[in-house]
Amino acid sequence: MNYIDSSLKVVGTRPIRPDGVDKVTGRAVFAADTRASGMLWGKMLRSPHAHARIVSIDTTKAEALKGVFGVVTAADFPDIPSEEAFVGEGPMNFRDLALNCMARTKVLYEGHALAAVAASTQAIADEALALIDVKYEILPHVIDVEAAMAPNAPILHDDMFTSGVDPKPTKPSNIAKVVTFRKGDVEAGFKDADVIVEGTYTTQPVHQAYIEPHACLATYSPDGQVQIHSSSQGHFMVRAYTAKLLGMNMSNIRVNPAEIGGGFGGKTLVYLEPIAVALSKKSGRTVKMQMTREDVFKASGPTSGAWMEVKIGAKKDGTIVAAKQVLKYQAGAFAGSPIGPGCMCGFAMYDLPNVDVVGYDVVSNRPKVAAYRAPGAPITSFAVESLMDELAIKLGIDALTLREKNAAKNGTKTHYGPTHQNIGFTAVLAAVKSHPHWKSPVKPGQGRGLATGFWFNIGGESTAQVHVNEDGSVTAATGSPDIGGSRASIGMMVAEVLGVPATSVRTIVADTASIGFTHVTGGSRVTFATGMAATQAAEKIVEDLKKRAAQTWDIPVEAVEWKDGKAYPAGSNAGAFEPLDLATLALKAARTGGPLIAEVSINAQGAGPGFGAHICDVTVDKETGHVTIERYTAVQDVGKAIHPSYVEGQIQGGAAQGIGWALNEEYIYNAKGQMENAGFLDYRVPVASDVPMIEAVLVEVPNPRHPFGARGVGEVPIVPPMAAIANAIRSATGLRMPDLPMSPPKVRAAFDAQA
Amino acid sequence: MAKSYVSATINGESSEFLCETQQTLLDVLRDVVGLTGSKEGCASGDCGACSVIMDGRLVCSCLVLGVEAEGTSITTIEGIATGEKLHPVQQKFLEHAALQCGFCTPGLIVATKALLDENPNPTETEARYWLAGNLCRCTGYDKVIRAVMDAAAELRGETVG
Amino acid sequence: MSSLSYAAPTSVDDAVKLLAGSSGLAKVLSGGTDLLVQLRSGRVKPELIVDTKKIPGIIGIREENGGFVIGAGTPGAVVEAHAGLTAAWPGLVEALDLIGSTQIQGRCSLAGNLCNGSPAADSVPALFAANAIAVVVGSKGRREIPVEQIPTGPGRTSLAKDEFILEFKLPPRPARSSDAYLRFIPRTEMDIAVVGCGVSLTLDAKGVCTAARVALGAVAPTVIMVPAAAAALIGHTLDADTLAKLDAAAQAAAKPISDKRGTIEYRTKIAGVLARRTAAIAFDRAAGIKNGKAH
Incomplete structure (x- = not known):
């Protein structure tokens, strides 16, 4: 059923989230909050070197230490073959993941795990780690993407031969693959152009920087049954990876989803769980592991840094006739940067006849990248949207007008294949145009920037159950970890279908043994896909309720209608019966066929892509290079805001992360390839006083493939900020800042160079 | 030892x-x-x-x-709560959706209570600087600050409904 | 594993005895905002922690002989709340107030900030500029030394193993005197200073500077005094020429390193910028022109 044009009572309102009280009182149980009797503390030994061969690991002294109950190294895990996995967000290789969790022959970055201990206290575990004797043969390392691509660069993987080039190379390389997307004839397009602009841009790796470090609690029983409590964006993902890395059956592993303290894509793979299980197996005790903040920075996340070249050609009237991009994304120690989406997203906002995009996926001695909010898109968009600003300046056309002129519309064929359908980009641009922020004059001394962004959004596999309890209250269970309020949005959709208040529905996240398979919370898919499953489950309940009312009244089911939480006879011909509400029907459930329960498992298709446009005003201190964000407005097509507060929250949070990415966040390495700023003191995420209020403007162009018209909203908002800020700095100062972060020393240096 | x-x-x-x-x-x-x-x-x-x-x-x-x-x-x-009754700061965090993952929320609520105990009528800037030591990666602080200001107003007895 | 003991003596003598009697490394715990981070990371491995906060007088502020005496362990939040001190030494108070977050302010102290030995410590340039005297106690008794003589290098001080600072003395202020402190950080809060600058000065009735002290942080192995910058101010009003000379003197004195928080080139330029801006605030304050806090 489709409710897009229906008048809605619950969807679109702002009730208090079902898990809210637990989270404001400290009761919510996150992974590190769990304990078990006889619990041990597991800790990881991590490489101090950026690149080294492991000559030997001697754990005998650590094992002999009083209070140590188990030590594991790669020798305790199956040496699994290369195999593509589609478990988390984006493709992954099981072998790479195994080697990332526990190095076998080489350590590939500072922080790479190579042994772990379980001990009765954290202090003893630390002491045991210090007793593990590792002999390393230090190898030359390479950090930056271009250096890693150089002919004489140190090679990380002897068995990595660049794919996507013809003929197949015979020498190993740090370039894992080359991807190409072409549409039309780009060179002919440039010949036809009146104006051509070009630019080279770089971005630095940035960490998701969720405040909760990774943590888990694992118990291996002598019968081979495993229980895991962990914080992740997908407990089925944890189960799948843990089973594979340990060579176990999935049915023997039950993963309980703890509350998750932020992920942003960074918790769509495992680091600790297989190790904790192995330690538990060895020690016979429950093992708890948690990362330190330093571990989080050095050994998990971040997303790629990149080197990019962009060229755009246009007619005098602003019509773009050719666009070209070369993208080099660093993947960290293993292949798998988001180069694919990077190649697709940069130009996806525009209707372009001729496009040529080439992307490189490049390994170097850094932590393996993980998904981060619209993986790949913010990087490429920083380059494209910065250059679009230059094009507007060169053409003497307003930045918004240039985008309106070239905006993708329904029917626009993208350079990567699909044709845009039911998209809201022009509606977003119209909302910018009419917004008071855009219409207001730029304040003296300030500059204003505009940038846009795109993300596909995904659907995928989800399971939801709806239970009508004996008293008529409702429980909705799904397999989607709630990372930012999805219990609320799912419960609201169920409540809407059932015709009950939002407060009648309690939404829970069920463990891997209690609900059907559900893909990770990522790709902005939960409200879309899991919401769709929950809506369908609620509809099945309604059908069942109508049947039971029909049975009670002894009339055909077609003669019963369900509205406002009650069964009514459909018209006078059906008979004159008092309506039956949910509580009454629930009470009679035993006599009308048993429990009122519905479960729906789907592979949701039709996630509508999302577009956004951000307006940003800045002031720039010319002497210090400090940039202040004075005003920020984020406009986005959200399809339908189920719970508008949490939709706004996604947009505001994404914008703030983008502000950090733009201005200060970066990985700083020393000459030895060691990260120098692995803490919140010097990895500078925005603090409350760094940002203004962020106005989120919700444009609602319904997605017809979702029952309520919803489309994913969580990722688009991190795409435009970097270019929006760069363009605002350009507007304020005349300086084009092509390298992220646009930190004070860089801005000051740009002023000095300008003078 | x-x-x-x-x-x-x-x-x-x-x-x-x-x-x-x-x-x-x-x-x-x-x-x-x-x-x-x-x-x-x-x-x-x-x-x-x-x-x-x-x-x-x-x-x-x-x-x-x-x-x-x-x-x-x-x-x-x-x-922070009194028995089953939430403190106004907690209530306002809920009403304003000033949390997403909820991990930083306990610290933010404690810090906000300390702020309002000391300064019942903070400006937005004062609230932002007071809370600068409480990182939140989800919300962008917008709704947090709105909740803080609203809680302050309620504690001063200024809000209606 | 090494064992770590803790003591919270209630007298100076007991504290000194504990420090003197420790066979291994003993650390004085004041607010702990640096020490606990170092303990957790394993950077320091003491065998004894001597918590001095229970010693009478070590927390609190009193007026004495026209000046102020600040207990060495007084938390930033207490200092900031002291109206008299804030009126007389706004720069020193704001410098201490800039250390870390509100949470850090609940604990951090002048003595801790000074004895941690960081060249980037926010309160130290202001203490130097203020010509503050540290009252040091130890086995050999009590001595009063200028704060400039305490830090000797990154993480190092001139204090003996059994010594600690009991309190700081700030001299009486002549009329038309004030001070200011500014630091530059990439964010608006929570960062370590890329450069810090403290200026304390006195004006005559015409607004001409008659006395000045200028200190810079994070541009050398310790916080440094910059006499040439002070000389650029003395005998002048704050005109463009004075500002240019002050800027040049600060840049010339800056001998920073390049690290994750800033480069040599950038820090040197910022030293000049901050010297000008800080002096301007101090001039205004000394002349009785009100202005806001540094942030």
Whole structure:
């Protein structure tokens, strides 16, 4: 059923989230909050070197230490073959993941795990780690993407031969693959152009920087049954990876989803769980592991840094006739940067006849990248949207007008294949145009920037159950970890279908043994896909309720209608019966066929892509290079805001992360390839006083493939900020800042160079 | 190693515990006393997720030794509500959707309570600087600040409905 | 494993005895905002922690002989709340107030900030500029030394093993005197200073500077005094020429390193910028022109 044009009572309102009280009182149980009797503390030994061969690991002294109950190294895990996995967000290789969790022959970055201990206290575990004797043969390392691509660069993987080039190379390389997307004839397009602009841009790796470090609690029983409590964006993902890395059956592993303290894509793979299980197996005790903040920075996340070249050609009237991009994304120690989406997203906002995009996926001695909010898109968009600003300046056309002129519309064929359908980009641009922020004059001394962004959004596999309890209250269970309020949005959709208040529905996240398979919370898919499953489950309940009312009244089911939480006879011909509400029907459930329960498992298709446009005003201190964000407005097509507060929250949070990415966040390495700023003191995420209020403007162009018209909203908002800020700095100062972060020393240096 | 005996008042109740010198107040609260509402996000005083009020002052419990708690009075997130009644700060965080993942929320609520105890009528800028030591990666702080300002107004008796 | 003991003596003598009697490394615990981070990371491995906060007088502020005496362990939040001190030494108070977050302010102290030995410590340039005297106690008794003589290098001080600071003395202020402190950080809060600058000065009735002290942080192994910058101010009003000379003097004195917080080139330029801006605030304050806090 489709409710897009229906008048809605619950969807679109702002009730208090079902898990809210637990989270404001400290009761919510996150992974590190769990304990078990006889619990041990597991800790990881991590490489101090950026690149080294492991000559030997001697754990005998650590094992002999009083209070140590188990030590594991790669020798305790199956040496699994290369195999593509589609478990988390984006493709992954099981072998790479195994080697990332526990190095076998080489350590590939500072922080790479190579042994772990379980001990009765954290202090003893630390002491045991210090007793593990590792002999390393230090190898030359390479950090930056271009250096890693150089002919004489140190090679990380002897068995990595660049794919996507013809003929197949015979020498190993740090370039894992080359991807190409072409549409039309780009060179002919440039010949036809009146104006051509070009630019080279770089971005630095940035960490998701969720405040909760990774943590888990694992118990291996002598019968081979495993229980895991962990914080992740997908407990089925944890189960799948843990089973594979340990060579176990999935049915023997039950993963309980703890509350998750932020992920942003960074918790769509495992680091600790297989190790904790192995330690538990060895020690016979429950093992708890948690990362330190330093571990989080050095050994998990971040997303790629990149080197990019962009060229755009246009007619005098602003019509773009050719666009070209070369993208080099660093993947960290293993292949798998988001180069694919990077190649697709940069130009996806525009209707372009001729496009040529080439992307490189490049390994170097850094932590393996993980998904981060619209993986790949913010990087490429920083380059494209910065250059679009230059094009507007060169053409003497307003930045918004240039985008309106070239905006993708329904029917626009993208350079990567699909044709845009039911998209809201022009509606977003119209909302910018009419917004008071855009219409207001730029304040003296300030500059204003505009940038846009795109993300596909995904659907995928989800399971939801709806239970009508004996008293008529409702429980909705799904397999989607709630990372930012999805219990609320799912419960609201169920409540809407059932015709009950939002407060009648309690939404829970069920463990891997209690609900059907559900893909990770990522790709902005939960409200879309899991919401769709929950809506369908609620509809099945309604059908069942109508049947039971029909049975009670002894009339055909077609003669019963369900509205406002009650069964009514459909018209006078059906008979004159008092309506039956949910509580009454629930009470009679035993006599009308048993429990009122519905479960729906789907592979949701039709996630509508999302577009956004951000307006940003800045002031720039010319002497210090400090940039202040004075005003920020984020406009986005959200399809339908189920719970508008949490939709706004996604947009505001994404914008703030983008502000950090733009201005200060970066990985700083020393000459030895060691990260120098692995803490919140010097990895500078925005603090409350760094940002203004962020106005989120919700444009609602319904997605017809979702029952309520919803489309994913969580990722688009991190795409435009970097270019929006760069363009605002350009507007304020005349300086084009092509390298992220646009930190004070860089801005000051740009002023000095300008003078 | 000998542990120290410490007696403190935690959330209005007298509490006694044994701890090792290197254990922080956060370690003690979470692992010894069993109050896990205070979170460890960094263990270096940079994120504020472990914020507690100690003898009337807002502190990071990760930067206080457990032994230093002797004789002090400590309020953690578990002590902010009165029985079943939420504190106005907690209520406003809920109403304004000022949390997403909820991990930084206990620290933010404790820090906000400390702010409003000291300054019942903060400006937005004062609230932002006061809370600069409480990192939130989800919300962009917008709704947090709105909740803080609304809670302040309510505590001053200025809000209607 | 090494054992770590803790003591919270209630007298100076007991504290000194504990420090003197420790066979291994003993650390003085004041607010702990640096020490606990170092303990957790394993950077320091003491065998004894001596918590000095229970020593009478070590927390609190009093007026004495026309000046102020600040207990060495007084938390930033207490200092900031002291109206008299804030009126007389706004720069020193704001410098201390800039250390870390509100949470850090609940604990951090002048003595801790000074004895941690960081060249980037926010309160130290202001203490130097203020010509503050540290009252040091130890086995050999009590001595009063200028704060400039305490730090000797990154993480190092001139204090003996059994010594600690009991309190700081700030001299009486002549009329038309004030001070200011500014630091530059990439964010608006929570960062370590890329450069810090403290200026304390006195004006005559015409607004001409008659006395000045200028200190810079994070541009050398310790916080440094910059006499040439002070000389650029003395005998002048704050005109463009004075500002240019002050800027040049600050840049010339800056001998920073490049690290994760800033480069040599950037820090040197910022030293000049901050010297000008800080002096301007101090001039305004000394002349009785009100202005806001540094942030």
